[in-house]
Amino acid sequence: MAEINEETIKHLAWLARLKLSEDEIKEYVGQLSKILDYFKILDEAPTENVEPLFHVLDLVNVMRDDEPGETLSVDEALSNAPLKEGNYIEAPRMVT
Amino acid sequence: MEVVEAFYSRVEENDAKVNAFLRLTKEKALEEARRVDIAVKREERLGRLAGLPIAVKDNICVKGVEVTCASKILAGYRPPYDATAIAKIKAEGGIVMGMTNMDEFAMGSSTENSAYGPTRNPWSLDRVPGGSSGGSAAAVAARMSPLALGSDTGGSIRCPAAFCSVVGLKPTYGAVSRYGLIAYACSLEQIGPIARTVKDCALLFSVIAGRDPRDSTTLEPPRRLEPESLEGDASRVKLAVPKELVHGVDPRVEERFWRAIHKLEELGASYSEVSMPNLKYSLAAYYVIAMSEASSNLARYDGVRYGYRAKVEGDWSEVYARTREEGFGPEVKRRIILGTFALSAGYYGRYYLKALKVRALVKRDFQEILSKFDVVASPTMPTPPFKLGEKVKDPLSMYMMDVDTVPVNLAGLPALSVPCGFVDGLPVGLQLIGNYFDEERLFKIALALEDELRIYERKPPLS
Numbered sequence: 001m002a003e004i005n006e007e008t009i010k011h012l013a014w015l016a017r018l019k020l021s022e023d024e025i026k027e028y029v030g031q032l033s034k035i036l037d038y039f040k041i042l043d044e045a046p047t048e049n050v051e052p053l054f055h056v057l058d059l060v061n062v063m064r065d066d067e068p069g070e071t072l073s074v075d076e077a078l079s080n081a082p083l084k085e086g087n088y089i090e091a092p093r094m095v096t
Numbered sequence: 097m098e099v100v101e102a103f104y105s106r107v108e109e110n111d112a113k114v115n116a117f118l119r120l121t122k123e124k125a126l127e128e129a130r131r132v133d134i135a136v137k138r139e140e141r142l143g144r145l146a147g148l149p150i151a152v153k154d155n156i157c158v159k160g161v162e163v164t165c166a167s168k169i170l171a172g173y174r175p176p177y178d179a180t181a182i183a184k185i186k187a188e189g190g191i192v193m194g195m196t197n198m199d200e201f202a203m204g205s206s207t208e209n210s211a212y213g214p215t216r217n218p219w220s221l222d223r224v225p226g227g228s229s230g231g232s233a234a235a236v237a238a239r240m241s242p243l244a245l246g247s248d249t250g251g252s253i254r255c256p257a258a259f260c261s262v263v264g265l266k267p268t269y270g271a272v273s274r275y276g277l278i279a280y281a282c283s284l285e286q287i288g289p290i291a292r293t294v295k296d297c298a299l300l301f302s303v304i305a306g307r308d309p310r311d312s313t314t315l316e317p318p319r320r321l322e323p324e325s326l327e328g329d330a331s332r333v334k335l336a337v338p339k340e341l342v343h344g345v346d347p348r349v350e351e352r353f354w355r356a357i358h359k360l361e362e363l364g365a366s367y368s369e370v371s372m373p374n375l376k377y378s379l380a381a382y383y384v385i386a387m388s389e390a391s392s393n394l395a396r397y398d399g400v401r402y403g404y405r406a407k408v409e410g411d412w413s414e415v416y417a418r419t420r421e422e423g424f425g426p427e428v429k430r431r432i433i434l435g436t437f438a439l440s441a442g443y444y445g446r447y448y449l450k451a452l453k454v455r456a457l458v459k460r461d462f463q464e465i466l467s468k469f470d471v472v473a474s475p476t477m478p479t480p481p482f483k484l485g486e487k488v489k490d491p492l493s494m495y496m497m498d499v500d501t502v503p504v505n506l507a508g509l510p511a512l513s514v515p516c517g518f519v520d521g522l523p524v525g526l527q528l529i530g531n532y533f534d535e536e537r538l539f540k541i542a543l544a545l546e547d548e549l550r551i552y553e554r555k556p557p558l559s
Contacts (some may be wrong), residue, residue, distance in 0.1 A: 056508030
């Protein structure tokens with residue numbers, strides 16, 4: 001069984017790009033261990049030869065003609081960006 | 097116009113106590129109401145919701161109106177478009193009153209996980225209204241709005257409907273477009289109606305339902321519901337009561353539940369107790385799937401394209417991580433971490449894939465029962481509304497509240513919660529689960545019960 005300790009929480013937080021305070025990490029160790037313990041009940045489920053169900057409905061692909069329609073204007077599309085310059089969104093530096 | 101004004105004055109009287117609304121759109125709403133008045137005078141064709149105010153959960157996009165998912169991370173976000181459900185409501189003359197409080201990103205069962213303070217239960221102000229659509233249900237219960245929209249991922253419409261003594265429907269997966277619903281767990285969630293009476297609930301459902309080219313998971317129902325001609329009917333209905341959904345329920349709630357079943361029996365229904373053995377795995381499977389989808393869906397909040405951005409200097413990862421640290425509340429972070437865990441190398445098969453296999457088993461259990469019975473019935477919630485603060489520090493005990501509602505979302509079936517009584521002045525709901533696209537049958541049975549019990553006549557003890 002996976003043990004959740006402070007190191008795993010820190011690693012998962014890094015994977016999810018979440019910064020956590022030391023207090024949060026401590027609190028989560030206890031809470032998440034308890035939740036994962038509960039999830040162990042899944043081990044008992046009789047799932048041999050059962051296919052995973054990603055979607056409940058038997059959907060088929062929907063095709064449509066590729067015709068231009070109405071879209072948002074540049075101003076509308078950019079209206080919610082916290083930082084922008086001209087017609088561009090300002091992003092933090094990617095490569096240091 | 098008077099109608100809309102009357103509801104706003106109810107909000108002014110009571111919402112300081114209840115905190116159902118996060119923001120109101122009064123000016124716009126009165127303008128719309130005026131337009132309806134003119135249309136009435138000119139004897140123009142009126143929409144089916146003409147002049148009716150609707151409270152909207154804060155995760156459904158209304159063009160130009162701030163929507164935040166009750167999270168700091170989306171503070172200030174104004175969608176440049178309407179959700180399809182909203183566009184349909186507007187096309188029928190419905191009027192958006194404002195945005196209602198919820199658990200942040202719809203993660204919770206009490207509306208306490210809101211960055212803007214909890215909503216209180218109009219029937220007892222020291223108790224929760226349920227969640228995550230707690231603001232919408234409380235607004236309807238407190239007569240602040242006749243109709244509301246919620247969203248239901250694992251019970252988020254039915255739970256607050258039961259706790260606030262109103263009617264709430266989680267539609268069949270694919271019956272209502274999710275376009276413009278801010279995503280939490282896409283394979284599980286649906287927008288749905290909340291109302292005081294079954295007929296009003298059916299009316300709002302009939303307006304928002306239907307296939308939408310903008311949501312490829314929507315389907316056109318085999319038959320259109322006609323709410324105007326809906327009549328209560330429980331005769332010859334075969335109900336199945338799974339022992340797994342009654343076991344462990346508070347005895348006072350269970351007593352009210354059986355009374356409702358016996359009332360339906362008097363109205364011509366029959367029932368059998370059945371067993372659905374895989375339901376006992378559904379809560380764990382639901383949380384694994386919901387958290388996994390959440391961790392992926394919420395990756396988009398990077399502080400770059402919209403919403404909150406931490407005021408720090410640094411590279412992409414630093415700004416991204418700090419934005420999320422400051423923007424998300426504790427329950428959202430918990431679910432992102434657990435979802436990341438369930439999807440990570442080495443655990444994917446054991447948790448995520450396993451949960452999807454259990455999902456197949458749960459669907460199979462329902463299909464088998466619904467081939468022999470018309471409807472599955474259970475209490476909506478295992479307890480009456482609990483006190484604020486009672487469960488918020490113990491997440492697992494909060495998750496346990498969803499034990500009777502989540503199986504429905506795993507299977508994608510429609511389910512309705514209808515008030516069936518009170519214990520010590522606190523509301524109890526009956527859950528009716530139907531076959532795919534069989535909402536009409538649920539409405540008919542619920543209406544038969546409602547006509548008998550007339551619970552909607554009771555008013556919560558507010559001014």
